Amino acid sequence: xxxxxxxxxxxxxxxxxxxxxxxxxxxxxxxxxxxxxxxxxxxxxxxxxxxxxxxxxxxxxxxxxxxxxxxxxxxxxxxxxxxxxxxxxxxxxxxxxxxxxxxxxxxxxxxxxxxxxxxxxxxxxxxxxxxxxxxxxxxxxxxxxxxxxxxxxxxxxxxxxxxxxxxxxxxxxxxxxxxxxxxxxxxxxxxxxxxxxxxxxxxxxxxxxxxxxxxxxxxxxxxxxxxxxxxxxxx
Amino acid sequence: xxxxxxxxxxxxxxxxxxxxxxxxxxxxxxxxxxxxxxxxxxxxxxxxxxxxxxxxxxxxxxxxxxxxxxxxxxxxxxxxxxxxxxxxxxxxxxxxxxxxxxxxxxxxxxxxxxxxxxxxxxxxxxxxxxxxxxxxxxxxxxxxxxxxxxxxxxxxxxxxxxxxxxxxxxxxxxxxxxxxxxxxxxxxxxxxxxxxxxxxxxxxxxxxxxxxxxxxxxxxxxxxxxxxxxxxxxx
Amino acid sequence: xxxxxxxxxxxxxxxxxxxxxxxxxxxxxxxxxxxxxxxxxxxxxxxxxxxxxxxxxxxxxxxxxxxxxxxxxxxxxxxxxxxxxxxxxxxxxxxxxxxxxxxxxxxxxxxxxxxxxxxxxxxxxxxxxxxxxxxxxxxxxxxxxxxxxxxxxxxxxxxxxxxxxxxxxxxxxxxxxxxxxxxxxxxxxxxxxxxxxxxxxxxxxxxxxxxxxxxxxxxxxxxxxxxxxxxxxxx
Amino acid sequence: xxxxxxxxxxxxxxxxxxxxxxxxxxxxxxxxxxxxxxxxxxxxxxxxxxxxxxxxxxxxxxxxxxxxxxxxxxxxxxxxxxxxxxxxxxxxxxxxxxxxxxxxxxxxxxxxxxxxxxxxxxxxxxxxxxxxxxxxxxxxxxxxxxxxxxxxxxxxxxxxxxxxxxxxxxxxxxxxxxxxxxxxxxxxxxxxxxxxxxxxxxxxxxxxxxxxxxxxxxxxxxxxxxxxxxxxxxx
Numbered sequence: 001x002x003x004x005x006x007x008x009x010x011x012x013x014x015x016x017x018x019x020x021x022x023x024x025x026x027x028x029x030x031x032x033x034x035x036x037x038x039x040x041x042x043x044x045x046x047x048x049x050x051x052x053x054x055x056x057x058x059x060x061x062x063x064x065x066x067x068x069x070x071x072x073x074x075x076x077x078x079x080x081x082x083x084x085x086x087x088x089x090x091x092x093x094x095x096x097x098x099x100x101x102x103x104x105x106x107x108x109x110x111x112x113x114x115x116x117x118x119x120x121x122x123x124x125x126x127x128x129x130x131x132x133x134x135x136x137x138x139x140x141x142x143x144x145x146x147x148x149x150x151x152x153x154x155x156x157x158x159x160x161x162x163x164x165x166x167x168x169x170x171x172x173x174x175x176x177x178x179x180x181x182x183x184x185x186x187x188x189x190x191x192x193x194x195x196x197x198x199x200x201x202x203x204x205x206x207x208x209x210x211x212x213x214x215x216x217x218x219x220x221x222x223x224x225x226x227x228x229x230x231x232x233x234x235x
Numbered sequence: 236x237x238x239x240x241x242x243x244x245x246x247x248x249x250x251x252x253x254x255x256x257x258x259x260x261x262x263x264x265x266x267x268x269x270x271x272x273x274x275x276x277x278x279x280x281x282x283x284x285x286x287x288x289x290x291x292x293x294x295x296x297x298x299x300x301x302x303x304x305x306x307x308x309x310x311x312x313x314x315x316x317x318x319x320x321x322x323x324x325x326x327x328x329x330x331x332x333x334x335x336x337x338x339x340x341x342x343x344x345x346x347x348x349x350x351x352x353x354x355x356x357x358x359x360x361x362x363x364x365x366x367x368x369x370x371x372x373x374x375x376x377x378x379x380x381x382x383x384x385x386x387x388x389x390x391x392x393x394x395x396x397x398x399x400x401x402x403x404x405x406x407x408x409x410x411x412x413x414x415x416x417x418x419x420x421x422x423x424x425x426x427x428x429x430x431x432x433x434x435x436x437x438x439x440x441x442x443x444x445x446x447x448x449x450x451x452x453x454x455x456x457x458x459x460x461x462x463x464x465x466x467x468x469x470x
Numbered sequence: 471x472x473x474x475x476x477x478x479x480x481x482x483x484x485x486x487x488x489x490x491x492x493x494x495x496x497x498x499x500x501x502x503x504x505x506x507x508x509x510x511x512x513x514x515x516x517x518x519x520x521x522x523x524x525x526x527x528x529x530x531x532x533x534x535x536x537x538x539x540x541x542x543x544x545x546x547x548x549x550x551x552x553x554x555x556x557x558x559x560x561x562x563x564x565x566x567x568x569x570x571x572x573x574x575x576x577x578x579x580x581x582x583x584x585x586x587x588x589x590x591x592x593x594x595x596x597x598x599x600x601x602x603x604x605x606x607x608x609x610x611x612x613x614x615x616x617x618x619x620x621x622x623x624x625x626x627x628x629x630x631x632x633x634x635x636x637x638x639x640x641x642x643x644x645x646x647x648x649x650x651x652x653x654x655x656x657x658x659x660x661x662x663x664x665x666x667x668x669x670x671x672x673x674x675x676x677x678x679x680x681x682x683x684x685x686x687x688x689x690x691x692x693x694x695x696x697x698x699x700x701x702x703x704x705x
Numbered sequence: 706x707x708x709x710x711x712x713x714x715x716x717x718x719x720x721x722x723x724x725x726x727x728x729x730x731x732x733x734x735x736x737x738x739x740x741x742x743x744x745x746x747x748x749x750x751x752x753x754x755x756x757x758x759x760x761x762x763x764x765x766x767x768x769x770x771x772x773x774x775x776x777x778x779x780x781x782x783x784x785x786x787x788x789x790x791x792x793x794x795x796x797x798x799x800x801x802x803x804x805x806x807x808x809x810x811x812x813x814x815x816x817x818x819x820x821x822x823x824x825x826x827x828x829x830x831x832x833x834x835x836x837x838x839x840x841x842x843x844x845x846x847x848x849x850x851x852x853x854x855x856x857x858x859x860x861x862x863x864x865x866x867x868x869x870x871x872x873x874x875x876x877x878x879x880x881x882x883x884x885x886x887x888x889x890x891x892x893x894x895x896x897x898x899x900x901x902x903x904x905x906x907x908x909x910x911x912x913x914x915x916x917x918x919x920x921x922x923x924x925x926x927x928x929x930x931x932x933x934x935x936x937x938x939x940x
Contacts (some may be wrong), residue, residue, distance in 0.1 A: 015314075017307035021321035042403075047315060047321040048283040049299075066312030072252035074384075074440070077301030077334030079250075086256035087284040098313030100807040107834045120374060129812045132837040135878055148793055149309075171877055173840055205309070335572040338565055342599045364577045367602040370643055408643055420673055485784075487777035491791035518753045518768075518784060519792040534754075536782030542722035542908065544854075547771030547804030550752060551718075556726035557754040569782030619779075675779070 002090055004061045004119060005041040006178065007225045008201035009191065009218070010142070011208045012045040012065065012093070019209045024050040025057050027208075030215045033060040040222035041201075045093060046077060055088025063121065064092035066099050069108030078190035081109075085205025091119030091139065097146050107136040112139040121180070123203070127165040130179070134170040139171055140178035148183035152207075154190035155183040160197055167198035186217070195228035237325055239275040239296045239354060241413065242460045243436035245377070245451070246428065246443045247300065247328070248279040253445045259285040260292050262443075265450045267293040275457035280328060283314060290323025291365075295296025298356065301334050304343030316344075316351035317422040326354030328400065332381050342371040356415070358438070362400040365414070375413035376405055377438040383418035387442075389425035390418040395432055402433035417462035421452070430463035472560055474531045474589060475511040476648065477695045478671035479661065479688070480612070482515040482535065482563070489679045494520040495527050497678075500685045502528040510692035511671075515563060518549060525558025533591065534562040536569050539578030551579075553585035553645045561589030561609065567616050577606040591650070593673070597635040600649070604640040610648035611640055612673040618653035622677075624660035625653040630667055635666035656687070658694025665698035707795055709766045709824060710746040711883065712930045713906035714896065714923070715847070716913045717750040717770065717798070726912045729755040730762050732913075737763040739880035741823065742827035745927035746906075750798060753784060760793025768826065771804050774813030786814075786821035796824030799897045802851050812841040826885070828908070832870040835884070839875040845883035846875055847908040853888035857912075859895035860888040866900055891922070893929025900933035 011031055013019035019027050023091040024046040033145045035042040043061035043084045046054045055062040068078040084092060094109045101109060106122060113120035124130040125146050133141045143166040148155050156163055170179045182192050182203035196201050202221070211217040246266055248320035254262050259281040265392035266345050270277040279298035281289045290297040304315040318329060330336045331346045336344060341357060348355035355373040359365040360381050368376045378401040391398055398416045405414045416429050429437050437456070446452040481501060483489035491496050505512040513531040516524045532679045538548040550655040554562060558561055565571045571579060576592060583590035590608040593617050601610045613636040618625050631650045635653040640649045640702040651664050652673035664672050672691070681687040716736055718724035729751040740747040748766040751759045761769040773783035789797060798813035799814045800806045806814060813828060824844040829835040830851050838846045845877050848871040855858050860866055868886045875884045884901050887908035891899050907926070916922040 012311055013305075015305060015307055015318070017317075020307075020315060020318040029766065045311075046320050048312075049286050049314065049318050051284050053287055068250075069251060072250055075250035076280075076328065076331040076440075077283075078249055078404075079284070080255060082252075083250070083255040083282050083284050095313065095808055096311040097809075098310055100809060100816060102805045103808045103811050104802075104830050104834050106808050107831070107837065116459055125809050126812070128841055129809050130876075131840040132808065132812065135836040135840050135874075136833055169840075173836075205311075227262035327504075330573055332574075335574060337570040338576050338602065339567075339570060339595050339599050341573050342596070342602065358589050359576050361577070363606055364574050365603040366572065367577065370601040370639075371598055404605075408601075469499045482781055485773075485775060485777055485780035485788070487787075490777075490785060490788040517788050518782075519756050519784070519788050521754050523757055538720075540720060542720055542725075545720035545803055546717055546750075546798065546910075547753075550725060552722075553720070553725040553752050553754050563781065564780040568780055569834070587756040606891075675781075 002059055004043065004063050007195055007229065008041045008043055009221050009225065010043045010045060010063065010121070010180065010201065010203045011206040012203060013047060013209055014205050015047060016209045020039040020047050020050055024054050027214060028054045030058045030121045031218055033059050033216060034218040034222055038219065038222040038226065040225045042218065050085040051084065051089055057069045061090045062088055064089045065096065067092045067094065067109055067113060069105040069112055073096060081112040081118055085116045085118055089118060091121060094120050094122045094138065096123045097125060097144060097149060106133065110136050110138045127162060127169050130166040131169040132173040134177045137174060138177060142179055142180040142182050143205065144182040146213065151184050152186055153184045154186065154193070155181050156190050156193035156197055158184060163194065163197040163199060188220040191221050191224035192228045195225060196232065236292055237296050239278065239325055241435040242430055242464065243276045243457050244460065245278045245279055245280060245298065245415065245436065245438045247438060248282060248444055249440050250282060251444045255282050255285055256277070256318040259289050262449060263289045263293045266453055267295045269450060269453040269457055270295050273454065273457040273461065275460045277453065277454065277457065286319065286323060286324055287322040297323055297370040299324045300331065302327045302329065302344055302348060304347055316347040316353055320351045320353055325434070326356060329355050329357045329373065331358045332360060332379060334383060345371050345373045346408045358465040362397060362404050365401040366404040366408045369409040369412045372409060373412060375415055377417050379417040379438065386419055387421055388419045389421065390416050391425050391432055392430035393419060398429065398432040398434060423455040425455050425464045426459035430460060433468065472529055472531050473514065474560060476670040477699065478511045478513055478666055479691050479695065480513045480515060480533065480591070480671065480673045482673060482675040483517060483679060484675050485517060486679045490517050490520055492546050497684060498524045498528045501609050501688055502530045504685060504688040504692055507693040508689065508696065511693045512688065521554065521559055522557040528590065531560045532558055534559045535566065535580055537562045537564065537583060539575040539582055540689065547588060551582040551588055555586045555588055559588060561591060564592045564608065565594045567595060567614060567619060576603065580606050580608045597632060597639050600636045601639040601643045604644040604647045608647060610650055612652050613651040614652040614673065620658055621654055623654045624656065624663070626660050626663035626667055627650050628654060632666040633664065633669060658690040661691050661694035662698045665695060666702065680700050707764055707766050709748065711905040712873065712900055712934065713746045713748055713918050714926050714930065715750060715768065715826070715908045717747045717910040718752060718914055719910050720752060725752050725755055731846065732919060733759045736923055737765045737892045739920060739923040743860055743924065743927040743931065745930045747923065747927065756789065756794055757792040766795045767793055769794045770801065772797045772799065772814055772818060774817055775926055781880045786817045786823055790821045790823055790844045794823060796826060799825050799827045799843065801828045802830060802849060802854060803875035811838065814842045815824040815841050827869065832867060832874050835871040836874040836878045839879040839882045842879060843882060845885055847887050849887040849908065856889055857891055858889045859898070860886050860893065861895050861902055863889060868899065868902040868904060889906060893925040896926050896929035897933045900930060918922050
């Protein structure tokens with residue numbers, strides 16, 4: 001089975017025109033090439049309808065963009081953790097800022113992911129909400145200040161105190177939880193800084209998906225991760 | 236391309252344990268066999284993550300369980316009409332009682348389906364809401380009184396006045412819209428009665444998905460449709 | 471009891487800092503003065519917590535900003551139609567663009583308003599959604615193109631075709647339903663044009679609430695209504 | 706100003722037919738009588754439209770059933786913390802199981818309550834979600850296993866381990882946060898047990914609101930609190 005390793009660069013395809021259907025498979029292959037070349041873990045997060053095909057074509061971790069906190073049953077239009085797992089995902093985003101969940105449903109979705117053998121990556125908007133998410137025992141928390149999403153200034157540059165504060169609060173509430181950060185990540189130095197601030201990786205989307213040369217951006221991001229590893233390892 | 240014909244039997248796989256992953260493909264093949272044998276249109280509605288695989292394995296209409304009213308863009312965890320279309324669907328449910336949408340989003344989702352070349356099948360809970368749905372110009376409306384869903388007494392038996400009332404109101408508001416009905420449909424006579432009440436087909440789920448012999452149930456349903464056709468044709 | 475008459479100017483206090491608590495009562499009194507002086511019906515729509523006090527202090531129609539589609543029962547944090555009625559409201563907004571409801575809940579809320587003796591004013595975003603709303607038999611529909619809300623260019627100037635189209639579609643689907651329009655209304659000529667386009671009134675908020683002199687704006691709006699009445703009466 | 710003291714009995718009026726309008730004021734007066742007679746803090750939680758009137762007629766703490774996580778502004782149908790405060794509330798429920806909020810909105814609503822000078826009482830469904838809520842620094846958390854709400858078997862009897870586990874987890878994550886419990890509370894012994902399990906009070910609704918003699922039930926509840934206090938004080 002495909003292994004998830006830290007640090008990790010998680011590439012969210014969202015519902016971008018550049019990254020669904022056949023284009024999703026192509027983009028995932030670029031990520032796989034870079035991951036194999038440089039030895040840095042890169043995960044891809046395609047649309048739900050593309051998940052099975054992408055997962056069958058690459059040997060890097062594939063995450064779902066969302067699961068619902070439901071057991072198998074009469075849940076039309078919902079996303080069942082077990083179906084996502086059978087389709088080839090190793091994990092799932094939960095509570096992305098574009099697909100927020102009720103407090104109780106975040107906890108239930110994390111529990112459902114665990115039961116189905118999926119890693120859960122809960123997205124949050126600040127340090128305090130990250131601490132709350134950590135209390136629900138997910139695999140990882142990714143803090144993304146909403147005002148920075150998609151704006152080209154990395155959270156690790158614009159709000160290093162949010163990143164550092166999140167790392168600390170999460171550690172205090174639940175030291176088993178991995179902290180990532182996102183929003184505005186576009187180049188290697190953003191990953192480098194994110195890791196130096198204590199995170200174990202980044203979550204990004206448009207920086208790769210909408211790049212003229214996604215492969216070049218992915219290489220730059222991975223090199224940023226390698227540089228941080230050389231200098232200090234992961235905390 | 237796969238053709239949608241009337242009358243139609245639409246089988247919703249929901250998130251049932253019996254109908255995701257490899258089991259979804261198997262069930263869709265049973266539907267395809269019966270459809271080809273008896274010449275009655277049967278559509279299947281698998282989970283989103285199973286949609287592409289099912290669509291690639293059968294030559295009957297495949298519908299999505301849901302689409303979101305969004306254009307391509309930054310919509311993590313949302314279901315893009317274009318992606319559903321590329322995955323092989325010919326249509327989509329919208330506003331199923333287990334996945335209800337805001338009034339304005341029903342209209343926007345119907346419009347998005349149209350733009351992407353998908354048939355839109357809007358689910359409703361009574362005659363008045365069906366009329367409202369018809370005003371938004373979808374391909375079809377399926378009325379399902381929520382208190383009858385999954386309970387084994389067909390709407391066409393238990394509430395014929397709701398079915399007939401819906402057929403009339405929908406026709407008055409928008410004569411181009413197809414009316415289906417659902418809730419409690421489990422056997423041929425339910426389909427027969429639904430068509431005799433003026434609908435063009437049925438929407439069902441557990442009656443087939445949870446049946447010990449889905450193929451036998453599907454044959455019975457299709458025979459009910461054929462009987463109604465013989466007696467009177469479609470109005 | 472306070473009478474609702476057409477044409478009507480409906481002033482929504484939203485959650486504006488300028489219009490809650492004691493300030494809500496003051497603003498409602500300004501509306502009452504203008505309404506009595508000029509003989510044009512002006513309704514006010516304060517926050518839910520201010521509704522009872524406002525209704526006890528003025529003799530013009532008071533609407534709630536929202537009701538929930540629920541019967542009396544275990545519905546913490548919901549707004550019961552009967553409680554709104556007892557607090558002194560004569561009607562309620564339903565499905566305002568800032569408080570949208572599920573399709574089925576719009577219909578249920580309209581029905582609940584009727585049962586409790588409240589006028590229902592359903593807000594919509596375009597002509598097609600207005601037609602859908604009209605099919606659910608409310609007292610009135612108010613079309614407000616969302617892109618114009620709060621921006622100072624009146625819908626009756628910027629999109630007369632939306633207003634006219636809504637008036638026609640609503641009339642075709644349900645001739646008993648009153649059509650209003652809103653978004654960007656700030657002065658008398660906006661009301662004048664709205665009425666000349668076939669509506670029976672306007673819904674506005676910031677144009678009055680955030681005005682330096684709300685009384686002067688209210689007089690101007692009422693004079694616009696009177697001018698339209700003189701020229702042609704209501705259709 | 707009205708003081709909130711521990712232990713506390715919080716009586717939620719929900720949208721019950723027995724407890725809106727004039728009946729809300731009556732019920733609040735019964736609570737006030739018992740509170741003054743026995744010296745136990747009893748808070749009441751009327752519907753939003755009844756809040757101002759209730760708060761003006763009694764000298765016990767009044768809570769809102771809900772606030773929205775919004776600043777003053779264009780938020781039709783939302784509940785502004787400042788307006789609730791001006792109407793006379795000392796606090797507010799947040800995230801009641803019948804009015805659940807998104808994870809990020811719970812945190813924002815708690816922050817808004819604090820800014821407006823309101824105590825925030827966040828409702829939760831299990832120990833882990835309670836820990837998450839505590840991480841967002843509210844005044845109090847009230848755990849209510851949803852399967853016990855309104856069913857007449859008190860959480861303190863049916864699930865003492867949930868209550869004890871919540872008290873411990875909340876204390877570990879944020880020792881400043883008060884823990885209450887609810888669901889099924891109907892008599893003094895339920896309060897007694899809840900306090901003995903480490904909580905500082907109870908949240909209940911139908912047990913009082915639907916009682917033939919609410920005053921008698923309130924006395925019994927308060928006596929249960931006094932008995933626990935005598936035996937051990939609050940931890």
